[in-house]
Amino acid sequence: MDKLPRLPDLNAQRAAMKKLEFLIGKWNGQARLLRGPGEWVDLHQSEDAQYKLDGLILVIEGVGWTITDGHSVLQALGIISFDDESATYRLRAFNDGRFLESDVKLLDQDAGIRWGFVLGQIKTQSVLRINESGEWTEVAEIQIDSEPPKKLLELTVRRSG
Numbered sequence: 001m002d003k004l005p006r007l008p009d010l011n012a013q014r015a016a017m018k019k020l021e022f023l024i025g026k027w028n029g030q031a032r033l034l035r036g037p038g039e040w041v042d043l044h045q046s047e048d049a050q051y052k053l054d055g056l057i058l059v060i061e062g063v064g065w066t067i068t069d070g071h072s073v074l075q076a077l078g079i080i081s082f083d084d085e086s087a088t089y090r091l092r093a094f095n096d097g098r099f100l101e102s103d104v105k106l107l108d109q110d111a112g113i114r115w116g117f118v119l120g121q122i123k124t125q126s127v128l129r130i131n132e133s134g135e136w137t138e139v140a141e142i143q144i145d146s147e148p149p150k151k152l153l154e155l156t157v158r159r160s161g
Helices: 010-020
Strands: 025-036 037-051 057-066 072-083 090-096 099-106 112-119 121-129 137-142 150-159
Touching: 010 072, 025 072, 025 137, 037 072, 037 150, 090 112
Parallel strands: none
Antiparallel strands: 025 037, 025 150, 037 057, 057 072, 072 090, 090 099, 099 112, 112 121, 121 137, 137 150
């Protein structure tokens, strides 16, 4: 006899997702993005984080425009959910016509999360924190093969709504 699929515990999922409420809102500020070896571009950055599906998912949209000419060079959309069966947060991120999936870990010591991706010889690690001034800070590093990790992105935004 076929076993019925397990029903998700929606209350557990919502409770876990509530731990990410420090991200909710509209944020604006600056970012620096590594576009090539030693080629940094400075950006005006916005982040918009909102709960959807009655608190079961968190959608985060980030857009960065060059300070010099207002050209959009960074557009990313992330969807975070919580799997109550495995007790893990999952991120599906979309950027530049691609998507990736990753586990997300809550940082114990403060309001923050950590995630990363591996694509062949490329490995990334990102840490997002709300600092003591209430700013959303994010640092992403990239490592290719056995080279030491390099900063890929630095971001600081403030809640604007």
